[in-house]
Amino acid sequence: MFPEFTLRYARLPDRFFARFAPVAVEAPRLLAFNRPLAEELGFETAAFDATSAAEAFSGNAVPAGAEPLAQAYAGHQFGHFNPRLGDGRAVLLGEVTDREGRLRELQLKGAGCTPFSRGADGRAPLGPVLREYLVSEAMHVLGIPTTRALAAVATGERVFRRVPEPGAVLTRVASSHLRVGTFQYFAARGDEEAVRLLADLAIERHYPELADKPPAQRYLALLEAVQARQARLVAGWMGLGFIHGVMNTDNVSIAGETLDYGPCAFMEAYDPEQVFSSIDEGGRYAYRNQPWIAQWNLARFAETLLPLIDDDADRAVERATAMIQAYPEQYEAEWLSVMRGKLGLVGEEEGDRELAEAFLEAMAAGRADFTLAFRHLAEAVEQDAPALLERFETPDAIAAWLPRWRARLAREAADPATIAARLRGTNPRYIPRNHQVEAALDAAAEGDLAPFETLAEVLATPFEAQPDREAYARPAPAGAAVFRTFCGT
Numbered sequence: 001m002f003p004e005f006t007l008r009y010a011r012l013p014d015r016f017f018a019r020f021a022p023v024a025v026e027a028p029r030l031l032a033f034n035r036p037l038a039e040e041l042g043f044e045t046a047a048f049d050a051t052s053a054a055e056a057f058s059g060n061a062v063p064a065g066a067e068p069l070a071q072a073y074a075g076h077q078f079g080h081f082n083p084r085l086g087d088g089r090a091v092l093l094g095e096v097t098d099r100e101g102r103l104r105e106l107q108l109k110g111a112g113c114t115p116f117s118r119g120a121d122g123r124a125p126l127g128p129v130l131r132e133y134l135v136s137e138a139m140h141v142l143g144i145p146t147t148r149a150l151a152a153v154a155t156g157e158r159v160f161r162r163v164p165e166p167g168a169v170l171t172r173v174a175s176s177h178l179r180v181g182t183f184q185y186f187a188a189r190g191d192e193e194a195v196r197l198l199a200d201l202a203i204e205r206h207y208p209e210l211a212d213k214p215p216a217q218r219y220l221a222l223l224e225a226v227q228a229r230q231a232r233l234v235a236g237w238m239g240l241g242f243i244h245g246v247m248n249t250d251n252v253s254i255a256g257e258t259l260d261y262g263p264c265a266f267m268e269a270y271d272p273e274q275v276f277s278s279i280d281e282g283g284r285y286a287y288r289n290q291p292w293i294a295q296w297n298l299a300r301f302a303e304t305l306l307p308l309i310d311d312d313a314d315r316a317v318e319r320a321t322a323m324i325q326a327y328p329e330q331y332e333a334e335w336l337s338v339m340r341g342k343l344g345l346v347g348e349e350e351g352d353r354e355l356a357e358a359f360l361e362a363m364a365a366g367r368a369d370f371t372l373a374f375r376h377l378a379e380a381v382e383q384d385a386p387a388l389l390e391r392f393e394t395p396d397a398i399a400a401w402l403p404r405w406r407a408r409l410a411r412e413a414a415d416p417a418t419i420a421a422r423l424r425g426t427n428p429r430y431i432p433r434n435h436q437v438e439a440a441l442d443a444a445a446e447g448d449l450a451p452f453e454t455l456a457e458v459l460a461t462p463f464e465a466q467p468d469r470e471a472y473a474r475p476a477p478a479g480a481a482v483f484r485t486f487c488g489t
């Protein structure tokens with residue numbers, strides 16, 4: 001029932017990982033199984049019933065051909081370098097080749113104490129597992145590169161965080177789990193050979209077009225390619241009001257996917273200073289900082305590549321620095337392209353950036369819900385839409401902005417109905433709203449999966465109006481908004 005496994009990472013020298021089999025759990029019970037994804041990955045899904053799926057995706061039955069291992073990595077966490085993190089509770093089973101011929105890694109998260117656990121329990125509570133399941137699948141449907149969720153299994157065991165909680169295991173699917181922190185682990189040890197092996201693996205797996213470049217250009221080109229994907233990724237987050245929450249270098253995927261859904265959340269009322277994570281006291285990873293933190297993380301990546309970029313140390317720094325300095329312009333271009341899409345613009349005009357910024361300012365002034373303000377633009381293409389204006393506590397700024405926007409739309413080579421359809425296909429009606437997510441997870445912890453399943457269903461078609469599901473489109477009622485997410489993951 002499992003497709004055939006390979007694992008390119010396991011062919012690397014021993015110092016890259018610790019072989020480690022998942023620790024069996026007491027009473028595995030299937031909570032969620034992503035059949036469409038399983039099919040995309042080449043699973044024989046008909047062969048799975050709830051029992052066999054629970055066995056396989058809890059780690060109790062390690063599938064044939066898997067080479068379970070925990071990966072070594074380091075990372076800057078909130079700016080502080082930790083030379084040894086590694087998979088403290090995750091086990092990489094192997095890669096499968098999906099229906100389109102792409103390699104996809106399968107990892108069990110919450111699979112027990114590994115040699116990298118550093119005194120922690122190696123397990124994951126059910127809440128964060130289901131949260132990652134919901135939010136990563138939602139992100140995928142919203143068009144953002146991301147790891148995926150294949151299954152969630154309750155363990156029948158308790159994990160102890162602030163209070164005892166039911167435990168669970170998540171099966172995560174990623175293009176790879178190579179991170180900036182993987183490179184840092186070896187760079188910090190002065191292990192240049194290992195960094196080169198990793199860089200070559202990253203090129204083989206994610207940037208094969210660079211393989212033919214001469215070594216003197218190849219690794220700078222790798223930095224450039226990773227940088228381009230980060231710029232695009234973060235611009236995508238910004239366009240959804242998504243706040244990652246833990247943009248540590250160990251959570252930065254070399255493949256450019258959103259990785260690690262810890263204390264992440266979507267903004268409701270627009271506030272660029274918004275922070276959710278309870279552990280992010282300084283606001284390092286606030287919404288508005290994300291693009292610049294990505295650049296900081298890329299600079300850490302660049303440092304690991306210096307010896308490969310140029311034999312001459314000074315020249316290596318010069319070349320890498322010039323690359324990193326090009327990031328703001330690249331990011332701004334990605335952001336503008338996201339914003340044009342969100343405003344229904346296909347053509348490109350000089351004043352578009354200012355127009356987008358003015359909309360955000362109007363939103364900030366009116367404390368408008370980020371998602372709905374964009375969504376209701378589709379109704380306001382030709383005339384003021386009450387639903388849009390209602391989102392703004394103070395209507396002056398938005399009222400002044402709308403005629404400007406319509407004048408700009410008039411110069412698009414499309415009729416209003418086409419523009420409105422374009423807007424509805426770009427600006428979602430449904431996002432994982434924190435109060436809805438929390439309510440679904442609370443019910444699941446009590447054994448009631450229905451709210452989780454309904455929410456997952458709503459989020460599967462976020463661009464379509466779902467008339468009987470309107471409650472899911474609405475921001476949290478006053479007093480019920482969730483402004484803190486806990487990293488008790």
Ligand code: AMP
Nearest residue numbers: 085086087088089117120121122123260
């Ligand atoms: P994260 O905050 O999820 O990015 O994790 C940072 C580091 O802490 C990684 O090395 C994780 O493997 C490790 N870690 C997080 N939670 C646990 C846990 N419950 N048991 C062991 N290691 C953990």
Ligand code: MG
Nearest residue numbers: 250251259260
């Ligand atoms: Mg992590």
